[in-house]
Amino acid sequence: MVWYAWRFLNWVWLKPKKNEKCLRDQGLNGSSYKFLFGDLKEVVNMLREAKSTPINLNNEIVPRVLPFDHKSYTAYGKICFTWMGTTPKVQITDPSMVREVLANNYQFQKPRGGNPLIRTLGAGLTDADGDRWSKHRKIVNPAFHVEKLKHMVPAIYVSCAEMINKWEERLKKERSCEVDVWPYLQTLSSDVISRTAFGSNIEEGKRIFELQRELAVLVIDAIQSLYIPGSRFLPTKKNNRIKKIDREGKAPDMSYVVNGNEYKYGYYLGDGIYPEYATFVKSFSFPADEKRKLFKLAQESAQKDVERAFGVLKQRWHIIKHPARTWDRAKLTTVLTACVNMVLHEVLRLYPPAVGLGRMTHEETKLGDMTLPAGTFLQLQIMLMHHDRDVWGDDVSEFKPERFSEGVSKVTKGQTSYLPFGGGPRICVGLNFALLEAKMALVMILQRFCFHLSPSYSHAPHTIVTLQPQFGAHLILRKL
Ligand code: HEM
Numbered sequence: 001m002v003w004y005a006w007r008f009l010n011w012v013w014l015k016p017k018k019n020e021k022c023l024r025d026q027g028l029n030g031s032s033y034k035f036l037f038g039d040l041k042e043v044v045n046m047l048r049e050a051k052s053t054p055i056n057l058n059n060e061i062v063p064r065v066l067p068f069d070h071k072s073y074t075a076y077g078k079i080c081f082t083w084m085g086t087t088p089k090v091q092i093t094d095p096s097m098v099r100e101v102l103a104n105n106y107q108f109q110k111p112r113g114g115n116p117l118i119r120t121l122g123a124g125l126t127d128a129d130g131d132r133w134s135k136h137r138k139i140v141n142p143a144f145h146v147e148k149l150k151h152m153v154p155a156i157y158v159s160c161a162e163m164i165n166k167w168e169e170r171l172k173k174e175r176s177c178e179v180d181v182w183p184y185l186q187t188l189s190s191d192v193i194s195r196t197a198f199g200s201n202i203e204e205g206k207r208i209f210e211l212q213r214e215l216a217v218l219v220i221d222a223i224q225s226l227y228i229p230g231s232r233f234l235p236t237k238k239n240n241r242i243k244k245i246d247r248e249g250k251a252p253d254m255s256y257v258v259n260g261n262e263y264k265y266g267y268y269l270g271d272g273i274y275p276e277y278a279t280f281v282k283s284f285s286f287p288a289d290e291k292r293k294l295f296k297l298a299q300e301s302a303q304k305d306v307e308r309a310f311g312v313l314k315q316r317w318h319i320i321k322h323p324a325r326t327w328d329r330a331k332l333t334t335v336l337t338a339c340v341n342m343v344l345h346e347v348l349r350l351y352p353p354a355v356g357l358g359r360m361t362h363e364e365t366k367l368g369d370m371t372l373p374a375g376t377f378l379q380l381q382i383m384l385m386h387h388d389r390d391v392w393g394d395d396v397s398e399f400k401p402e403r404f405s406e407g408v409s410k411v412t413k414g415q416t417s418y419l420p421f422g423g424g425p426r427i428c429v430g431l432n433f434a435l436l437e438a439k440m441a442l443v444m445i446l447q448r449f450c451f452h453l454s455p456s457y458s459h460a461p462h463t464i465v466t467l468q469p470q471f472g473a474h475l476i477l478r479k480l
Contacts, residue, residue, distance in 0.1 A: 011086060012035060012036050012086060013035065015086070016033040016038070016083070016086050016088070017033060018373075019033075019088045019373045019375075019376070020032070020033050020081075020088070022371075022373050023081050023088060023090070023372075023373075026369075026370050026371065028079060028080060028081055028090070028370070029075075029076035029077055029080050029081075030072070030076050030080045030081030030082055030088075031072065031076075031081070031082045031083060033083050033086075034083065036085065036086065037085060038082070038083025038084055038085045038086060038087070039068065039082045039083045039084070040083075040084065040085055042068060043068040046067040046068045046071070047067060047068070049067070050063070050064045050065075050067040050462075051064075051460075051462055051470065053460075054458035054459050054460040054470075054471065055459050055460065056459065057453075057459045058397060058459075059350045059397045059398070059399060060387075060397050061350070061351070061387075061461045062383060062384060062387050064460070064461060064462070065355060065383065065461055065462060065463060065467065066355060066356075066381075066383060066384070068082070069082075069091060069356075069379070069381060069384065070384070072091060073091065073093065073381070073384055078092075078093045078094055079091070079092055079093070079094055079097070079370075084377055087375060087376070087377050088373070088375075088376050088377065089376075089377045089378075089379055090372065090376055090377070090378050090379070091379045091381055091384075092378060092379065092380055092381065093381045093384045093385050093388065094368070095385070095391075095412075095415035095416040095417045096368070096415075096416070097367060097368050098380050098385070098416050098419070098423075099416040099423070099424075100367060100368065101359055101367065101378060101380060102357075102380070102416075102419075102422065102423040102424030102425075102426065103424045103425075104424075105129075105133075105424060105425050105426050106129075106130060107361075107365055108359040108360070108361065108365070108378060109129040109130070109359065109360055109362065110126075110127055110128075110129055110358065110359065110360070111358045111359065111360045111377060112129070112360060125137060125140055125429065133426075137425075137426075137429070140429055141429065144429055144430060144431075144432060144433055146432060149432055149433060149436055152192075152196045152433065152436070153436075153440070155192060155195040155196045156192050156196075156436065156437050156440050156441075157440065157444075158195065159188055159191040159192045159195060160188065160440055160441050160444045160445075161444070162191070163184050163185075163187070163188050163191075163441075164444060164445065164448060166184065167179055167184070167449065167477055168448070168479070170477075171477065171478075171479045175478060175479070176476055176477060176478040177476070177477060178454045178456065178474055178475070178476055178477075179474070179475055179477050180472040180473060180474050180475075181473050181474075181475055182468070182469055182472040182473040183472070185441075185473075186213075188437075188441060189437070190206060190209035190210075191206065192437055193209070194206050194209065211245045211248065212245075214241075214245060215242065215245045215246070216464055216465045217464055218238055218241060218242050218245075219242065220464055220465065221238070222238065222242070338405075339401070340439055340442065340443070341404070342401035342402060342403075342404040342405060343401045343442075344435065344438055344439070344442075345401065345404040345408065345418075346399055346400065346401040346403070346404060348420035349386045349392075349418060349420070350386065350387070350397075350399060351461065351467055352382050352383050352386055352419075352420045352467065353420070353466040353467050354382060354420070354422070354466060354467075355381075355382055355383040355463055355467055356379050356380060356381050356382055356383065357379075357380040357382060357419075357422055358377060358378065358379055358380075359377075359378040359380065360375070360376070360377055360378070361373070361374055361375065361376045361378070362374060362375075380419075382419050382420070383467075385417050385418075385419070386417075386418065386420075388417065391412060391413075391415070391417045392411075421434075447480070448479065448480055449477045449478060449479060449480060450477075450478050450480055451475045451476060451477045451478065452475065452476055453474070453475060453476075454474035454475055454476045456474050457471075457472075457473065457474040457475075458470075458471045
């Protein structure tokens with residue numbers, strides 16, 4: 001009994017206070033540890049308050065999306081600490097420290113301890129660490145090579161076309177209409193992955209995405225309350241649903257043979273390793289030569305779409321200051337491609353889907369001049385860095401794609417301050433895939449519609465794992 005009492009006391013009070021002293025002694029500012037809950041109550045209250053109302057239509061979104069982190073950053077500085085229950089959370093926005101953490105992925109691993117519910121959200125590569133991660137990453141990497149991505153163009157094209165057809169269907173009866181494009185865009189992302197990775201089993205892919213989305217909402221809800229060890233085993237309605245989804249919402253375990261070694265791999269994207277996306281081809285019930293023709297056709301029409309959309313972009317985008325007439329076609333295409341890239345960079349700067357990256361120390365670890373105690377949670381504050389006036393200048397909150405006109409490293413002065421896809425060895429494996437999909441969707445939409453924000457749109461970015469529009473994205477669409 002005495003031993004248990006001692007351990008409990010150590011967990012809820014002595015250890016957090018010792019860690020707090022250790023951090024303060026090194027010159028770090030932060031909130032004082034509060035018994036058991038740490039800052040959890042304030043985090044939840046501030047988030048609830050922030051989410052209760054939309055904000056004005058501007059890009060100053062950090063106080064709404066990360067109210068508590070933003071407050072701590074303002075009050076205690078760029079490197080500071082707060083408390084996730086009994087765990088110290090060190091918040092980092094310093095580019096050189098962020099780089100150090102990301103570069104040393106064996107020392108700073110993905111958060112593991114704490115609430116086991118969080119683990120249900122990870123799948124395969126995203127939550128693996130150490131040798132398991134390295135093995136999985138080696139298997140998955142080839143599936144995303146540029147050569148392989150080319151074969152995904154038809155799948156992305158078909159998914160985009162399906163979405164656009166639905167909008168066009170609605171515009172058959174009226175000249176313009178209001179569409180909440182958010183659910184369509186969500187379906188598009190999962191649809192593309194279902195087609196490229198699940199191949200012949202698209203419906204199964206879609207079902208798993210639906211379940212994963214529901215799981216994310218349930219788990220986020222659960223982790224925003226105090227974590228009591230063992231509470232997830234209570235037979236509550238939510239816990240039962242989480243368990244059921246965790247059982248059913250996983251891609252089937254598949255095995256792959258690479259260099260004579262057999263690997264079991266449960267992550268759906270593993271399917272993409274099949275040579276030339278044979279599984280995708282299988283989904284069409286055509287004879288082989290018809291399939292080839294279909295691919296060629298889809299690729300050609302995708303290409304035409306891109307070119308036509310570039311034409312539309314050329315007319316509409318004020319970024320292009322030079323008269324297009326005097327330019328040859330190749331030059332124009334290069335400039336317009338650069339424009340689309342700059343636009344996507346700027347969107348991902350102001351609205352990074354991953355607002356922060358979490359890492360954990362498992363033993364006493366040096367970072368810069370600091371020595372962090374074992375069990376410290378590190379929050380690399382991507383969104384705060386992307387909105388840092390010191391890095392981006394006084395126009396930090398303006399949507400100005402042209403700031404990227406001379407590349408990312410020029411605008412960030414070579415610092416690690418722009419990280420929408422993370423960095424270091426664990427940089428997003430789907431980066432090129434995601435950008436290819438975004439570009440194709442953007443140009444296919446621009447080619448067919450003009451649009452503006454609907455008066456019923458409420459500006460309310462929030463996070464459910466990733467950054468999302470809380471009340472949807474309502475546009476007024478008109479056929480071109
Ligand atoms: C705009 C879209 C996307 C963004 C902003 C994004 C962002 C990120 C970020 C920030 C990380 C690093 C996480 C960390 O270090 O803790 C990451 C990792 C990862 N992403 Fe993405 N991602 C996107 C799309 C995709 C897509 C489409 C796929 C798959 C098809 C994908 C697959 C992965 C995987 C497997 C990892 C884990 C890599 C590893 O740990 O080695 N991502 N992503």
